[in-house]
Amino acid sequence: MxxxxxxxxxxxxxxxxxxxxxxxxxxxxKPHTRAHVRAVAERLGxxxxxxxxxxxRGRSFTIGLISSDRFGRFSIxxxxxxxxxxxxxxxxVFLCKPTDxxxxxxxxVAALLAKRVDGIIVTARRTDPRRPLxxxxxxxxxxxxxxxxxxxxxxxxxxxxxxxxxxxxxxxxRLGRRAIAHITGPDRFDxxxxxxxxxxxxxxxxxxxxxxxxxxxxxxxxxxxxxxxTRLLAERRRFDALFCGSDQIARGAVDALREHGKAVPxxxxxxxxxxxxxxxxxxxxxxxxxxxxxxxxxxxAGLRLLAMIGGESQPGTTxxxxxxxxxxxxxxxxxxxxx
Amino acid sequence: MxxxxxxxxxxxxxxxxxxxxxxxxxxxxKPHTRAHVRAVAERLGxxxxxxxxxxxRGRSFTIGLISSDRFGRFSIxxxxxxxxxxxxxxxxVFLCKPTDxxxxxxxxVAALLAKRVDGIIVTARRTDPRRPLxxxxxxxxxxxxxxxxxxxxxxxxxxxxxxxxxxxxxxxxRLGRRAIAHITGPDRFDxxxxxxxxxxxxxxxxxxxxxxxxxxxxxxxxxxxxxxxTRLLAERRRFDALFCGSDQIARGAVDALREHGKAVPxxxxxxxxxxxxxxxxxxxxxxxxxxxxxxxxxxxAGLRLLAMIGGESQPGTTxxxxxxxxxxxxxxxxxxxxx
DNA sequence: CCCGCAACGGAAAACCTTTTCCGAGACCGA
DNA sequence: TCGGTCTCGGAAAAGGTTTTCCGTTGCGGG
Numbered sequence: 001m002x003x004x005x006x007x008x009x010x011x012x013x014x015x016x017x018x019x020x021x022x023x024x025x026x027x028x029x030k031p032h033t034r035a036h037v038r039a040v041a042e043r044l045g046x047x048x049x050x051x052x053x054x055x056x057r058g059r060s061f062t063i064g065l066i067s068s069d070r071f072g073r074f075s076i077x078x079x080x081x082x083x084x085x086x087x088x089x090x091x092x093v094f095l096c097k098p099t100d101x102x103x104x105x106x107x108x109v110a111a112l113l114a115k116r117v118d119g120i121i122v123t124a125r126r127t128d129p130r131r132p133l134x135x136x137x138x139x140x141x142x143x144x145x146x147x148x149x150x151x152x153x154x155x156x157x158x159x160x161x162x163x164x165x166x167x168x169x170x171x172x173x174r175l176g177r178r179a180i181a182h183i184t185g186p187d188r189f190d191x192x193x194x195x196x197x198x199x200x201x202x203x204x205x206x207x208x209x210x211x212x213x214x215x216x217x218x219x220x221x222x223x224x225x226x227x228x229x230t231r232l233l234a235e236r237r238r239f240d241a242l243f244c245g246s247d248q249i250a251r252g253a254v255d256a257l258r259e260h261g262k263a264v265p266x267x268x269x270x271x272x273x274x275x276x277x278x279x280x281x282x283x284x285x286x287x288x289x290x291x292x293x294x295x296x297x298x299x300x301a302g303l304r305l306l307a308m309i310g311g312e313s314q315p316g317t318t319x320x321x322x323x324x325x326x327x328x329x330x331x332x333x334x335x336x337x338x339x
Numbered sequence: 340m341x342x343x344x345x346x347x348x349x350x351x352x353x354x355x356x357x358x359x360x361x362x363x364x365x366x367x368x369k370p371h372t373r374a375h376v377r378a379v380a381e382r383l384g385x386x387x388x389x390x391x392x393x394x395x396r397g398r399s400f401t402i403g404l405i406s407s408d409r410f411g412r413f414s415i416x417x418x419x420x421x422x423x424x425x426x427x428x429x430x431x432v433f434l435c436k437p438t439d440x441x442x443x444x445x446x447x448v449a450a451l452l453a454k455r456v457d458g459i460i461v462t463a464r465r466t467d468p469r470r471p472l473x474x475x476x477x478x479x480x481x482x483x484x485x486x487x488x489x490x491x492x493x494x495x496x497x498x499x500x501x502x503x504x505x506x507x508x509x510x511x512x513r514l515g516r517r518a519i520a521h522i523t524g525p526d527r528f529d530x531x532x533x534x535x536x537x538x539x540x541x542x543x544x545x546x547x548x549x550x551x552x553x554x555x556x557x558x559x560x561x562x563x564x565x566x567x568x569t570r571l572l573a574e575r576r577r578f579d580a581l582f583c584g585s586d587q588i589a590r591g592a593v594d595a596l597r598e599h600g601k602a603v604p605x606x607x608x609x610x611x612x613x614x615x616x617x618x619x620x621x622x623x624x625x626x627x628x629x630x631x632x633x634x635x636x637x638x639x640a641g642l643r644l645l646a647m648i649g650g651e652s653q654p655g656t657t658x659x660x661x662x663x664x665x666x667x668x669x670x671x672x673x674x675x676x677x678x
Numbered sequence: 679c680c681c682g683c684a685a686c687g688g689a690a691a692a693c694c695t696t697t698t699c700c701g702a703g704a705c706c707g708a
Numbered sequence: 709t710c711g712g713t714c715t716c717g718g719a720a721a722a723g724g725t726t727t728t729c730c731g732t733t734g735c736g737g738g
Contacts, residue, residue, distance in 0.1 A: 005726095017689075049394075055695095072412070
């Protein structure tokens with residue numbers, strides 16, 4: 001039903017080849033012809049059929065984004081960045097949400113391969129290691145963004161969790177805090193270990209002692225944050241700062257501190273992780289948090305995938321810096337952005 | 340690089356037409372031939388090129404999902420339902436996240452049209468009315484899911500906000516609550532008015548008086564929930580139940596009630612809206628909430644778009660029932676699912 | 679006035695698959 | 709043994725665009 005190139009050609013009284021050249025600024029055409037053809041195409045609302053173009057070029061100008069993130073919490077900001085990077089190349093994104101069933105993921109991959117996507121970005125619910133994507137014998141650029149994978153040859157893009165932890169520790173130390181407790185997620189997550197190590201490094205640099213009994217691992221939930229604070233207080237651990245592995249944990253912790261009569265940031269300064277606006281901003285007081293800058297991660301992922309599609313292979317894991325977003329849970333007023 | 344049908348044909352010693360027939364169960368082929376071709380195709384990892392198929396069929400087996408929902412809070416569950424409906428048809432989804440800039444949206448639409456999508460689903464940040472999608476002179480099935488549109492001829496799919504409000508009121512009334520306050524979002528939202536009217540209808544049916552001073556409109560935020568409760572208590576309004584326009588509002592309200600020494604559900608029973616797991620489950624006590632069942636909405640949207648692609652036009656707005664999800668903020672133990 | 683070259687635009691192949699139409703061979707019955 | 713019918717598989721067109729290659733026209737110079 002939409003106008004085809006032959007319609008334009010007929011209407012303009014030229015051949016289809018000429019129309020193509022006129023519209024794509026190719027070949028040698030009289031300026032008059034070019035203008036005329038363009039006018040006709042405009043009038044008919046001609047829009048080249050990408051399917052035909054793709055078939056010819058051997059590229060679909062399309063990529064797949066496979067995301068098992070349940071609520072889009074991570075994948076939507078990522079997508080936003082990816083689109084920003086891909087938009088100039090006029091590349092569109094297929095979003096696939098497989099369930100945990102590997103068979104379902106295989107079906108999605110098969111569909112993407114059949115659609116001849118130019119590349120695939122894989123993102124996970126959390127950054128725990130996942131098995132590499134199974135492409136069968138096909139060869140296609142694959143990039144893991146905000147996802148770890150059990151394959152050293154894979155291309156991974158991750159937030160710098162160590163740097164994020166370091167940033168948090170540095171911020172708290174500079175504000176004069178001396179005893180920083182750390183309530184975080186399950187130890188099996190690489191991100192958990194990295195963030196903890198970053199915090200430890202910052203504390204060492206500041207000349208602060210590291211005390212293992214101030215580190216508590218548990219589930220990624222608000223209630224864990226509450227429980228952990230309650231436990232710390234019950235055990236009469238002394239701490240004047242708290243770095244939490246997620247904003248949700250931090251929120252639970254802050255609530256518990258308040259309910260136990262501790263002032264935030266007066267008695268305890270708190271830094272969260274994720275900068276999940278909806279949690280961080282609604283906490284009382286609003287949470288200072290480490291922002292993994294997922295949109296920028298998505299943008300870099302898009303650019304890097306583009307390079308891979310262009311033929312540059314770039315195996316290995318790359319990390320991107322986190323930012324410190326200052327709100328009111330540390331008593332610091334200035335807004336600093338770390339590189 | 341991937342195997343083409345001619346490769347299979349050459350390898351199997353037959354013509355390409357025969358390969359196609361063997362793989363698609365068409366035509367009259369000796370079982371032996373069919374099996375042989377299939378084996379060769381399997382061995383070569385042949386996968387038909389969807390681009391070529393689409394070009395031939397005049398359908399891309401692809402749809403566009405345009406979502407301006409910032410964090411994927413609504414669009415991801417919707418997408419999940421849509422994929423479920425479209426999976427059997429082997430249709431994939433392009434996800435576009437336009438900014439608020441109309442020009443950006445136009446570019447996205449142009450890209451989708453160029454890719455010859457079979458249809459488009461539009462979803463919004465909130466269900467406030469938006470202008471219809473501008474397709475130029477193109478004609479293509481468009482469905483608005485979880486979005487209202489200023490065009491009676493458009494096809495809209497919405498949760499039954501009135502029914503949801505009714506469900507909440509009914510539940511509270513059945514539990515013996517008599518004075519139900521209502522803290523909700525801005526009045527300009529149709530959803531806000533519908534939910535309020537549903538609540539009012541349920542209260543009338545239960546013989547409960549409607550008191551306008553127990554209805555408070557404000558922003559969609561936790562802090563508004565806290566503020567509204569504080570105001571109600573300061574004004575010494577008497578209420579034994581609370582229906583909130585969102586789970587976030589409800590969470591703020593519950594926190595404020597607790598901090599003012601009111602027991603939930605003892606003194607006040609609370610029902611939220613959205614059933615946003617991450618908020619509802621972490622509230623103390625966990626929130627009973629009205630679930631707009633976005634996944635089912637997505638599924639219906641997919642099925643309906645499929646019908647439209649098939650030629651059945653179905654203009655007008657359709658609403659889908661909400662479900663009541665019982666947790667602990669009302670003191671009711673049973674789990675009921677309303678139709 | 680004619681030759682040659684430049685400028686312009688057309689024809690056709692290529693991308694990959696499906697499907698229709700048709701031809702060839704085989705088998706059966708007369 | 710021959711004609712007819714059935715079974716099987718091949719040839720070719722179609723879908724829309726781009727690009728290469730080539731042909732034609734017109735103009736300038738000799």
